[in-house]
Amino acid sequence: MKNREIAELLYEAADILEYQQVEWKPRAYRKAAQMIENLGEDIKKIYERSGKDGLTEIPGIGESIADHIAEYLETGKVEKFEKLKGKAPSGTAELMEIRGIGAKKMKKLADAFGIMNVSDLKEAINAHKLRKLENFGEKSEENLARAVEQYEKSHSRIALGKALPLADEIISALKARCKSARCKVDLAKIIYTGSLRRLRETIGDIDILAEAEKEEALKVMDAFVSLPDVEEVVLKGSTKSSIILKEGTAIDLRVVTPESYGAALQYFTGSKEHNIELRNIAIKKGYKLSEYGLYSKESEKQIAGKSEEEIYEKLGLVYIPPELRESRGEIKAAAKNALPKLIEVGDLRGDIHMHTNYSEGKESLETMIGEAEALGYEYIAVTDHSRSQRIASGMEIEKLKAQWYEIDKLSKRFKIKILKGSEVEILKDGSLDYPDEVLKELDIVVGAVHSGFSAPEKKMTERIVSAIGNRYLDILAHPSGRLLGKREAYAVNFENVFEAAAANGKVMEINSQPSRLDLNDELILRAKNFGLKFCISTDSYTISDLASMRYGLGQARRGWLEKEDVVNTYPYSRLKEVFKKIKH
Template sequence: MRNREIAELLYETADIMEFQQIEWKPRAYRRAAQNIENFGEDIEKVYEREGKKGLTEIPGVGESIADHIAEYLETGKVEKFEELKGKAPSGTTELMEIRGLGAKKMKKLADELEIKTISDLKDAVSTHRLRRLEGFGEKSEENIARAIENYEKSHSRIPLGKALPLAEEIISALKTELRIRTPDIDLSKIIYTGSLRRLKETIGDIDILAEAKERDAGGMMNAFVSLPEVGQVVSKGKTRSSVIIKEGFGIDLRIVPPESYGAALQYFTGSKEHNIELRNIALREGYKLSEYGLYSKDSGQQVAGRSEEEIYRKLGLKYIAPELRENRGEIKAAAKNALPELVDAEDLRGDLHMHTKYSEGAESLETMIKKAEAMEYEYIAITDHSRSQKIANGMEIETMKAQWKEIEEMSKRFRMKILRSSEVEILKDGSLDYPDEILKELDVVVGAVHSGFAVSEREMTGRIVTALENRHLDILAHPSGRLLGKREAYAVNFGKVFEAAAANGKVMEINCQPSRLDLNDELIFRAKDYGLKFCISTDSHAVSDLTSMRYGLGQARRGWLEKEDVVNTYPYSKLKGVFKKLRD
């Protein structure tokens, strides 16, 4: 699929447009890019089948953007974009990702200090030239130094939302190739491993493990290094090969025989700390554990290795799900048969955070409802932005009331319960963005902070705690405010936030957007100790976003959550007890 390739092109163009201070277009290009990135079908095949008209059926893709996509698919470039690039410094798109650098500041840096790349910017910071520039100062220079450091850390790893579909695509392509070359080979045991299998929010390189007999291993390696996605073969061997795909990411394939597959899968899934503890247990029990199998120290005979389950069982442990393997108490719990029964995708009955065209969503209310019903949800909450969020086309009260009427009409046509809700801004003083007489008419109030991040921990904590004490607020959305690789979490005392939420019966959101994953696994783990309930919500802005539920679910599982901890696993009759305002 070329969806990500085209999405990256549009994102880059939006950055350059913003640098050149072209109004409104960057937002339109980013929305189109996001929808293409999450589009379930190969955009190239859509174009081959339906032409430009098919492209315009993708939400956010108008005729102009469709023309550009068609030109790119046919020629490999877009002349208009090439012209724009020629007018902007080469490092513009990287610089745009440094927090605190908007288009105006970047232009000033380029014009007055000839800063065109991150390297130039780092040099200007280290020599303190930035602080002498009008509009910056010492504090700005310190903030930008931290932002550069965070950018470099985050960009040394791949976000889960990019790595997981990429790994799935590569494995699918490999299986397709193997069906042609060796149709009798067993393809059921080709899987990604490492931190990706543990569903960490970011990963390093992508590791793939495959089971094959010796006679089939060479053919499998040949198929892997010959995939059209491969840009460079770093190394090729009988049991391991490394490539760099055209998108710039490294992927390793390891092949092991059937008798070692389970041991290798356990070993390469990790984490390192979990594996060390497991090997120590093996030694105490008279075994030696490696990626090849579990062996008796006395006889050297292999006693387990074909499956992960038999490795754990032989060591006296219940099977430990990959997401838990971080050495945070899971091994002791497995020894006591006290592991949590982790929440699963089949447990989820609804989605409590999504947007429509009433605010900044790309789809109509009806389109979002149809897709959610096709996913067999029992209920959804429509949570368009509140009025102070002008940049997100936040709803004035009259617009909201019009939406209520449409929801009422839709409720007659669809099986699902459609909850009238809103993502209501938590204002700087902790009050909510609508008056009480409006808030009490909402089925669910999702509170969120979208601005005013640069305050002290005391101020932000007070702001959020005040909101949690408001009787109308039900859910705290994306509680840390972070954007992976772009914006750090704001300073807040989560102990006090969790205490206030528990005291007032509020629900913590686990936001599934790959750029957020907020709360993260560590904060979920902490919050559970306060007796809090959670919801796993997609924060969808298009129907394609609804499938991102799996990313938030992964963080919930990493945080040891069970079905009962997550309110959108409840049937509607039970959910009403959580949000007492709900009507039949």
């Protein structure tokens, strides 16, 4: 899919134009890039179907950008952008990532010292050149030195699975400090906001919000900057402070008064694009929206601000859950009261992808079943690896049958329903790793690709589509194969995969492992357009993995899924019916 490539191209052009001090155009380019990233459909398909007119129908894309996109799709490059490239430092993108450097300073540095990238910048800092520059001083040089260090340490985003527990930990430490320092704050209102609250798969930094009267705010800030493991206090004020932890994560804290708490929560939760849309609606209605509240433009009186709900309401919108706030059409839907009723954690009745020590899991069958029952599930599926997955102790048929025997025995002791399943390798030729007579005895067949990741797109697509054609396959596990921050998704044509899956009634997995989150939100949205059903599974190896359901659920919500879209919300009898139907 070309969406990502084209968005990158536009972001790059925006950086260069901003460097050239061109006004407004960078914003227009970034907005267009953002829309393309969140399109949920292959832009190439749109262009092939409806030409340039199809492109200009996308909000933020007009005549000119549509031309550029068309040119890129036809020729593989954009002449105008090629010419732009020589007009800014080669390392523009990385320099922009240094905290404290924007377009203006970058230009100054390039003009004065020929600084083209981060390593040039580092040299200049070490030679103490910067402090001689107008409007720079010793302090700004020191700050940039630290910013470069920070960039080198960790300029990548943190996985949700790491950020969420870390945020929980920081917040409880902050609460404890506030309590012992007798700060007058409502502890229940210290919560995380930002992309973390939207449950994005990766987080740039952790944003925390607290509520306190003005005179108490500094006390909260003091508690915050004196937390253990603080490496650096980046800034500290009465409403906003910023720290960096020793392990490299940046954390912001904002403190607002009670009458602004809802507005601040709304504002800091973002996304930025969602907020800009909201503010424009506010302006049209004669209001002004900021992190302090919704105000009448004329009387400057506050109209809303205590809660998020009243802000959305006064703007003529139903409440929009944080996971949807990505400027993907949620505001239009909210205006028409047409938002999906998102799936909730209580809707899930079972976990249908997990491992035991029969293959590479760490716990016994009995332990996993016991824990799942303790979690209140109605059913689970045990899905150990099939025989070809040697590296993961894949099971020969005899061992699989021994597991069935044990499941039958345990079924008498536990109330929870236990489905006999397997995570069956989809072999290179698209066939499955057990013969049909074994597969047909299984309650659930979860098909997965674990090898040959670098195959060309056509080959991988054929492999998966062919497996989907097997009547005994029920679920396609971690369909893109990506490992967050480690391995890119394999090349595969998802249009073909989703089409085949829809035609054969197969279920798409949303794998909840923090390092997978696969399908991701964008692919979920696309798959839903094909009318597909999903399951949210943990792919657990230990009992503590069973709790990672929250991450997969988050992605499902970000993908606009409702209870009905997800088969493991169905009661046991209906679930069995779904998989039976697939086979006959």
